[in-house]
Amino acid sequence: MTHELKLREIGAERQISVPIVYKGHSLKTPLFLDLFITKQIIVEVKSVEKLNPVFNAQLLTYLRLTDIPLGLIVNFGEQYIKNGFHRVVNNFPGE
Structure with missing residues (x-):
């Protein structure tokens, strides 16, 4: 999928790390976006x-x-x- 997006010159990044911050405290393990x-x-x-409803929650x-x-x-x-x-x-917006 990433390859096809790049062929179409659409910027796509894989496995992006997202830190989890709770009440000012950064948790040790980040989340990763596909x-x-x-x-x-x-x-x-x-x-x-x-599909499991947990995928929507995630x-x-x-x-x-x-x-x-x-x-x-x-x-x-x-x-x-x-x-x-x-x-x-x-x-x-509008939803």
Whole structure:
């Protein structure tokens, strides 16, 4: 996926470290984003038969920690890839 984005000249970074800060205290283990596209969209890549609600919670946590409004879960485990895209929003304007 990253290769295809680069071919299209879309900036994408993989495995970006996100520190977890709780009440001013930085936790030892950071979180890692699967893809960060144009520093505006977080993409979590999965390959499962059925999406688990924890995936939405995970992505929403990433969005809140980074103050990014939009994220996508892309599930390559679906029969048709078009059915594998799931949008997650964090205080998106107009939502």
